[in-house]
Amino acid sequence: MTEQKRTVAIHVPVLARVEGEGAxxxxxxxxxxxxxxxxxxxxxxxxxxxLEGRHYTEIPDMVARICxxxxxxxxxxxxxxxxxxxxxxxxxxxxxMRRVFxxxxxxxxxxxxxxxxxxxDFFGCNSAIELARIAPDEVRRGLRIxxxxxxxxxxxxxxxxxxxxxxxxxxxxxxxxxxxxxxxDKLRAALPEAEALIRWTAGIAVPQDxxxxxxxxxxxxxxxxxxxxxxxxxxxxxIGAEAFDDHFSERHEPHSTALFxxxxxxxxxxxxxxxxxxxxxxxxxxxxxxxxEAGLVLPSRNLFHSLVxxxxxxxxxxxxxxxxxxxxxxxxxxxxxxxxxxxxxxGCTEAPRGLLWHRYEMDDAGCVVNARIVPPTSQNQGxxxxxxxxxLLAFGLDHPDDALRLHCEQVIRNYxxxxxxxxxxxxxxxxxx
Amino acid sequence: MSGLRILGIGSxxxxxxxxxxxxxxxxAGGVQTTADEILIQKxxxxxxTLIPLLDGAAWVILIDAMQSHSPVGRIRRFGxxxxxxxxxxxxxxxxxxxxxxxxxxxxxxxxxxxxxxxxEIGSANPGEPARNEIHAAAQQLARHIAADLSAAxxxxxxxxxxIPTVRN
Numbered sequence: 001m002t003e004q005k006r007t008v009a010i011h012v013p014v015l016a017r018v019e020g021e022g023a024x025x026x027x028x029x030x031x032x033x034x035x036x037x038x039x040x041x042x043x044x045x046x047x048x049x050x051l052e053g054r055h056y057t058e059i060p061d062m063v064a065r066i067c068x069x070x071x072x073x074x075x076x077x078x079x080x081x082x083x084x085x086x087x088x089x090x091x092x093x094x095x096x097m098r099r100v101f102x103x104x105x106x107x108x109x110x111x112x113x114x115x116x117x118x119x120x121d122f123f124g125c126n127s128a129i130e131l132a133r134i135a136p137d138e139v140r141r142g143l144r145i146x147x148x149x150x151x152x153x154x155x156x157x158x159x160x161x162x163x164x165x166x167x168x169x170x171x172x173x174x175x176x177x178x179x180x181x182x183x184x185d186k187l188r189a190a191l192p193e194a195e196a197l198i199r200w201t202a203g204i205a206v207p208q209d210x211x212x213x214x215x216x217x218x219x220x221x222x223x224x225x226x227x228x229x230x231x232x233x234x235x236x237x238x239i240g241a242e243a244f245d246d247h248f249s250e251r252h253e254p255h256s257t258a259l260f261x262x263x264x265x266x267x268x269x270x271x272x273x274x275x276x277x278x279x280x281x282x283x284x285x286x287x288x289x290x291x292x293e294a295g296l297v298l299p300s301r302n303l304f305h306s307l308v309x310x311x312x313x314x315x316x317x318x319x320x321x322x323x324x325x326x327x328x329x330x331x332x333x334x335x336x337x338x339x340x341x342x343x344x345x346x347g348c349t350e351a352p353r354g355l356l357w358h359r360y361e362m363d364d365a366g367c368v369v370n371a372r373i374v375p376p377t378s379q380n381q382g383x384x385x386x387x388x389x390x391x392l393l394a395f396g397l398d399h400p401d402d403a404l405r406l407h408c409e410q411v412i413r414n415y416x417x418x419x420x421x422x423x424x425x426x427x428x429x430x431x432x433x
Numbered sequence: 434m435s436g437l438r439i440l441g442i443g444s445x446x447x448x449x450x451x452x453x454x455x456x457x458x459x460x461a462g463g464v465q466t467t468a469d470e471i472l473i474q475k476x477x478x479x480x481x482t483l484i485p486l487l488d489g490a491a492w493v494i495l496i497d498a499m500q501s502h503s504p505v506g507r508i509r510r511f512g513x514x515x516x517x518x519x520x521x522x523x524x525x526x527x528x529x530x531x532x533x534x535x536x537x538x539x540x541x542x543x544x545x546x547x548x549x550x551x552x553e554i555g556s557a558n559p560g561e562p563a564r565n566e567i568h569a570a571a572q573q574l575a576r577h578i579a580a581d582l583s584a585a586x587x588x589x590x591x592x593x594x595x596i597p598t599v600r601n
Contacts, residue, residue: 068478116481116528128481129532132539140540147485161477 022417024388024408025255028397036392038385038412040256040377051371056082056340056362060166063358063373067418068161069112072105072153073351074373075166076227077358081241081347082168085362088338093331094170096324097156101165102227102349103317104152107145108160109352110272110310110317113416114201115142118307121410122204138200141193145314148190152321155183170335180328187322194315195290201311202294206304207410211390213383214263215274215299218350224282224316225275227349231357232278233263234299241346244357250374258378267382270354271415272309273300284319287312303387306414340366351376353416377418384415436491437586438544439464439473439578440483442530443498447561448505448554451571452476452496454563455552458575464582471586483533490544492585494578497530499551506566507553508574513538548581550574 027035047066054062063078064071076098083090090098115138116128125131132139150160155175157163165171219238220229230238239247250259262268277299280291291298296308342364348357354376361369391411392404399407441456443449453475465471476483487493499509516531530549537543552570 112481127532128528129535129539132536136540139536143481143484143540147482150482159477160482 022412024412026392026404026408031397033389033392033397036385036389037255038381038388040258040381048371048373051360051368054368056086056168056338056366056368059360059368060168061162061164064162064164064166066373066375069109069418070105070351070353070356071162072102072157072166073349073356075163076102077347077349077351077356078360079166079168079347080227080349081345081358081360082362083338084347085343085345085360086168086338086340088169088336090170091331091333091336093174093329094334094336097171097174098166099223099227100321100324101153101156101163103321104149104155104160106149106226106317106352107314107321108147108149108153109416110314111142111146111149113352114197114307114310115139115146117416118413119201119204121406121413122206122307138197141197145190145193145197148186149317151186152183155179167335169338170333172334174330174334177328177330180325184322184325184328187318187325190318191315191322194311194318198290198294198308198311198315201308202296204307206302206307207391207395207407209302209304209391209394211301211303211387213301213386214266214268215277216263216268216270216355216379217275217278218348218355219278220282222282224279224320225350226320231348231355233268234274234277241348241357242344244346244348244359244374248374248379250378256381258381259374260382261374261379262382267386268379269303269383270376270379271306272313272352272354273303273306274354275350276300276309276312283312283316287315287319290315303391303411303414306416340364353377353418354379375418377415380415380417384412384417387411387414436470437472437494437582438486438490438492439471439494439496440486441473441475441496442477442479442483443475444477444557446557446559448563448567449498449557450563451498451552451554451567454568454571455496455550455574455578458572459578462575462579464579479530479533480528481533481536483530484537484540484542487537487542487544487547492546492548493544494548494550494581495530495534496550496552496574498554498557500554501551503553504566505553505555505564506570508570508577509551509553511549511551513547548578550578 023039025035025037025039051059051062059078059082060075063074066074120127120131123131123134128139153160153163156171157165215234217232218225218229219232230240231244232238237247248261248263250261253260280298291312294308296305340362342362345360345362348355356376357374359372363369388408388411395407439456439459441452443452456473456475460473464473516535552567552574554567555564
């Protein structure tokens, strides 16, 4: 029996910078996987409990604190859920700018993941710093794209980390046209860079894998679903956010502080590849052409295609932001009046890592009675374990521990889980009998 | 872009405001933000977005909080030779200030001169103010930086002695 441990590489004190940590237990008996568990021991969030009793005006800023990388997803999902309950009809300007705001988050989050977290794996590098030695131009390009996403978030949110721009009823303010003109120039300039990024990611040699799974993502009649649409699945499901509990359930497993979600009692995939699998027909023609050029056949059953899926969504987000900012005008007001009412609010949007679902029971004073939030990482947790098992079998269990660990880390990073996001510090214990 | 950048890194949580307080003290003490060649900014856990801020600068001064089991308020200056030993420090998403600096170095984006200062902190609980030792350290470090600036760029500062002292 051999045992290998890798300790957490980041000292995590009691600071708001903590994103949690994950571990993997793998036991192989007689050449077969006897135990495989992805352990998430990120402390319980209690966010839903914090929200109880809070006035609806506080909710967007509070939920933005759940994640430092995808705060827009939490803000927009909460605001839209409450707006629907309160019967608020947004100005078309606010509708469009919510999507632009969200595009900024997709751009920065995806670029961060591709260049700083995932890509080093495929070049035999331990970090983006090592990757920069062999692909400096690509890393520089990735940082430029990420910075542009942050700038777009800053434009509507006043800051890119935990932005404060969204309110129930619209936005707290509207950016001046001169700032929009400036960012449109930058977005246009980034288009060829994003196209080159797709070609680069499509050219990276990834393991060949073929797994059967259900993709779950939002689906919109016209748009590539980001901030609105129905919940869809690759088996044909189409439901509103309010019907989530009829098809999806959460359960607790002793080895994880995050809940496991299932769809009809089975693991399922959310995130960029699930979205692309379901919605590739909604991509702009130029993006479709690049996909065809890259040779990516959809729907894909290889999770390692998540890398190129993120690159595709970056280009999509740039196109969408440009389209929606074309002819930008200052609205008469950046928000509409809101009158709260009692009831249950449901909302869902597509966070960078996948479907994000919210439910709020509100009283007639506009305060939260109870809240429930289902983030993408908990939805993917069961799928990650299933993927690890299948992927390891395809890879071969007789590899040295280091090779098994690297393969497992690669598989997990495909999902961009928010267990510290950087799972480079994955601790793995291998037992062989 | 300005040739000199002074970047205070932190968060609104307790002592973690050390970098921001140092920037406040510099501004209160007369460092000229209007001078074209100087950019002074507070950053909230910038991660990799720190790198573009280094591009094109000749001199960057970075101030961040640190935890090294030293007395709270101790100030330390880190040379580039110290960076590898501190890479696995406090950070967001596993990518902290020293990771960003190391990546910038690989990308030839480091300025000719980079002064990295750490202020030893205690707790960094959200909603709490920074303790007096942190205020005092920020004032002390601001005076030190102002003296550096005064020597190198006399136009950058009105009166380096004008930074007020804080009594604990």
